[in-house]
Amino acid sequence: MGEGVPAGDGRAERYDTIVAGGEVVDPGAGISGRHDVAIRDGRVVAVEPEIPAGRAARVIHAAGQIVTPGLVDLHTHIYWGATYWGIEADPVAARTGVTTWLDVGSSGAYNWPGFRRYVAETSRARVFALLNLSSIGLVAPTFELSNLDYCDVDLATQIVELNRDLILGIKARIDAGTTRGVGIRPLEMARQLADRVDLPLMVHIGNGPPSLDEVVALLRPGDILTHCFTGGNHRIVGDDGRPRADVRRLHAAGLILDIGHGTGSFSYEVAEAMLEQGLAPDVISSDIHQLSVQGPMYDLPTTLSKFLNLGMSLPDVIERATARPARAMRRPDLGTLRPGSVADLALFRVEEGEYTFRDAQMAARHGARRLVNTMTLVDGEVLPRLPERPRHVWALLPEHQRPAGVDEPR
Numbered sequence: 001m002g003e004g005v006p007a008g009d010g011r012a013e014r015y016d017t018i019v020a021g022g023e024v025v026d027p028g029a030g031i032s033g034r035h036d037v038a039i040r041d042g043r044v045v046a047v048e049p050e051i052p053a054g055r056a057a058r059v060i061h062a063a064g065q066i067v068t069p070g071l072v073d074l075h076t077h078i079y080w081g082a083t084y085w086g087i088e089a090d091p092v093a094a095r096t097g098v099t100t101w102l103d104v105g106s107s108g109a110y111n112w113p114g115f116r117r118y119v120a121e122t123s124r125a126r127v128f129a130l131l132n133l134s135s136i137g138l139v140a141p142t143f144e145l146s147n148l149d150y151c152d153v154d155l156a157t158q159i160v161e162l163n164r165d166l167i168l169g170i171k172a173r174i175d176a177g178t179t180r181g182v183g184i185r186p187l188e189m190a191r192q193l194a195d196r197v198d199l200p201l202m203v204h205i206g207n208g209p210p211s212l213d214e215v216v217a218l219l220r221p222g223d224i225l226t227h228c229f230t231g232g233n234h235r236i237v238g239d240d241g242r243p244r245a246d247v248r249r250l251h252a253a254g255l256i257l258d259i260g261h262g263t264g265s266f267s268y269e270v271a272e273a274m275l276e277q278g279l280a281p282d283v284i285s286s287d288i289h290q291l292s293v294q295g296p297m298y299d300l301p302t303t304l305s306k307f308l309n310l311g312m313s314l315p316d317v318i319e320r321a322t323a324r325p326a327r328a329m330r331r332p333d334l335g336t337l338r339p340g341s342v343a344d345l346a347l348f349r350v351e352e353g354e355y356t357f358r359d360a361q362m363a364a365r366h367g368a369r370r371l372v373n374t375m376t377l378v379d380g381e382v383l384p385r386l387p388e389r390p391r392h393v394w395a396l397l398p399e400h401q402r403p404a405g406v407d408e409p410r
């Protein structure tokens, strides 16, 4: 932190911004407690208990709030206007604290150039992607792997090689709908692609066929199993209430268990069984998209609040939405306020009250705390709150999730 120390002979260092008086929660850097954060030229230059306010052009008062690294959401869909699922990142970033968005599989080879140009290059939020094995990506709701002609490993390899600055891994959704009778072949091809480009593979599970046995056999340490707490027939908890031995072994070797809450993929029953066995998810992500943003997922802070109320500590929850997803993306420079890092920050109030949270099956749990984002900074600048576009005409929640008469927290 040498840069943050006042220069000798009385000349004090100047900053653009100081975020003052907040409780810093940065588990990745091991920083906690009341600290000021000094920012210059879009980077964090000091995190110290007391930095004189007079040294900054602007002071953001954060007393009574927690200050975290900007959240890193490992499972999002932000290809608005070109896919069934995509929402726009920036308006949601400004009200949730999510500063790094990993879009997982919205683009395959054919619609990748548009993602790069119209989403990644125009968003103020930091955007990265996992490339879909299927060349058509997620233009339609499902079926993308059912035509093996669209699973072109050579073409996808070329796209990755030309875009390694943004493409951090490979995505394949493996369930009955996406594969439609072609079996496990698409996952074998995704495995081949990920090995060839030496990047992590994120596999989505839900309801087979293919079976979870077939899926797990093709996973490797460093890969990401998303929707890991699904209540579908790919559930990783056996009938005896214990996690499957193969998943447990692979997890111990480095498989990353990622929540990816979404519309259909988070079950309190599975989450409680796993936590009871001492197996917390490695990453808590939203799977935010046209449907899930309407509830009961809503957004990443709401998803994090569910885990707070399941008994996880605040630092454990924040770590799973900052340092850990950054590491899963092989970008350990993100998700931290360590001096020298990009100045992506989120401010939250921890509100106390009586709240009801629901999983994908609408099972309810009650909680006494929730995280509410109050401000989000990217590259040291506050993101403006922006109106959000209306949902697409097809974006209707499944019948059982429509909120009529449900006592939602907002």
Ligand SMILES: [Zn+2]
Pocket (backbone or CB within 6 Å): 075, 076, 077, 104, 260, 262, 287
């Ligand atoms: Zn998803």
